[in-house]
Amino acid sequence: MPVTIARPPSLRGEIIAPGDKSVSHRAVMLNALSSTGTARVTNFSPGDDCASTVEIMRSLGVSITREVGEAGMGDSLTVTGVGLNGLQEPTDILDAGNSGTTTRLMSGILAGRDILSILTGDDSLKSRPMGRVVDPLTQMGAVISGRANNMLAPLVFHGGSIHGLSYAMPVASAQLKSCLLLAGLRADEPTTLTQPAESRDHTERMFSAMGVNLTKLGLDLVLEPSELETVDVEVPGDISSAAFWMVAGICHPDAELMIRNVGINPTRAGIITALQMMGADLTLIDEREVAGEPVADVLVKTSQLKGIGLEGDIVPLLIDEIPVIAVAAALAEGETVVRDAEELRVKESDRIQASISWLNGAGVEAIGTPDGMIVPGGSFIGGGQFQSCDDHRLAMSLGVAGLISTEPITVLDPDVAAISYPSFWKIIEELGGMVG
Numbered sequence: 001m002p003v004t005i006a007r008p009p010s011l012r013g014e015i016i017a018p019g020d021k022s023v024s025h026r027a028v029m030l031n032a033l034s035s036t037g038t039a040r041v042t043n044f045s046p047g048d049d050c051a052s053t054v055e056i057m058r059s060l061g062v063s064i065t066r067e068v069g070e071a072g073m074g075d076s077l078t079v080t081g082v083g084l085n086g087l088q089e090p091t092d093i094l095d096a097g098n099s100g101t102t103t104r105l106m107s108g109i110l111a112g113r114d115i116l117s118i119l120t121g122d123d124s125l126k127s128r129p130m131g132r133v134v135d136p137l138t139q140m141g142a143v144i145s146g147r148a149n150n151m152l153a154p155l156v157f158h159g160g161s162i163h164g165l166s167y168a169m170p171v172a173s174a175q176l177k178s179c180l181l182l183a184g185l186r187a188d189e190p191t192t193l194t195q196p197a198e199s200r201d202h203t204e205r206m207f208s209a210m211g212v213n214l215t216k217l218g219l220d221l222v223l224e225p226s227e228l229e230t231v232d233v234e235v236p237g238d239i240s241s242a243a244f245w246m247v248a249g250i251c252h253p254d255a256e257l258m259i260r261n262v263g264i265n266p267t268r269a270g271i272i273t274a275l276q277m278m279g280a281d282l283t284l285i286d287e288r289e290v291a292g293e294p295v296a297d298v299l300v301k302t303s304q305l306k307g308i309g310l311e312g313d314i315v316p317l318l319i320d321e322i323p324v325i326a327v328a329a330a331l332a333e334g335e336t337v338v339r340d341a342e343e344l345r346v347k348e349s350d351r352i353q354a355s356i357s358w359l360n361g362a363g364v365e366a367i368g369t370p371d372g373m374i375v376p377g378g379s380f381i382g383g384g385q386f387q388s389c390d391d392h393r394l395a396m397s398l399g400v401a402g403l404i405s406t407e408p409i410t411v412l413d414p415d416v417a418a419i420s421y422p423s424f425w426k427i428i429e430e431l432g433g434m435v436g
Contacts (some may be wrong), residue, residue, distance in 0.1 A: 005402025017237025061088030236263030270317030307334030383407025
């Protein structure tokens, strides 16, 4: 059912960021592969993507219980590990839903096992490139087949055996890196990965906490085959979800928002760097560490923004936030140019084209390029009715745009936000933005 958002007179309040998706996926997967007992995972992400990971691990014989969390907190899980080699052959196809993280990380877990498994997802997921993980896993000895000459899901894992690999990654991708590290845990010799740039390092941090022998030498990672020790995980708040409220708070003409419990891992915090470069009134409060991850409360206020350039090493650190950065860029004084973000072309939608399309439809001058976009800035965001192209981040970017637009914005397919942030529209309503 469509929702319509209109700019309220002011934006005031406190918002608790939901549990981080990336950490939640890994907390379940890695503890499922541990052999030392049962782990407790708290503030688990409420989104559909992480639920897909839980259901797949259950289908592989892992015992996982889930308890609904208190108001403002995520759910709590107990995960009983089966060890690196204890997964059971599933009786049915494994469904990752819309989750690329689930698909690519599970590929590393399923590769080279003496069980048959088939991994698939929804129509959007089945159009996303999987060759980037299939090719190196095949080099490691896994036997994998898929559609379009092994480029697309469904992926079938036929067994094989896993050998160590020295691999120069073609892109800075946490999903690719984590996939190969997960496979390398069961290899017969070390695995060495060379990254072209930094990407989010949640896997490395959790490996360290779980006793894995992983060494970082500059951008190189050297993994010795290792067993995993069970570890309890308190999941920090998701910075990708918090980013929507950051942009709303700095772009609304009368705003002050406090976003609590935000994970500020340096390999994820590119959105904070970018907004500060634009001149945002953004303050980190009570910086602390939770379960090995840096966390802070984020205070944002109405700001005068300027256009910036985003390219190179910072882009992998904010790749998921570029659709909502485009909202801020529309209102900034001066041109914002995004380069080196061709990865956005193969997300849940073509996020470059989808963002440019709705911005143009709302009266904003913006141009797509092969690897990014150009937003001249100095615009206002008008109203209209828009589709999110079944992309949760596009849907929520439209929601934020409605909070600051001159006319109401209607999102025709809002339910897709539940993939990562089921309470997003409820918070919009609490902030006074929901009008229909």
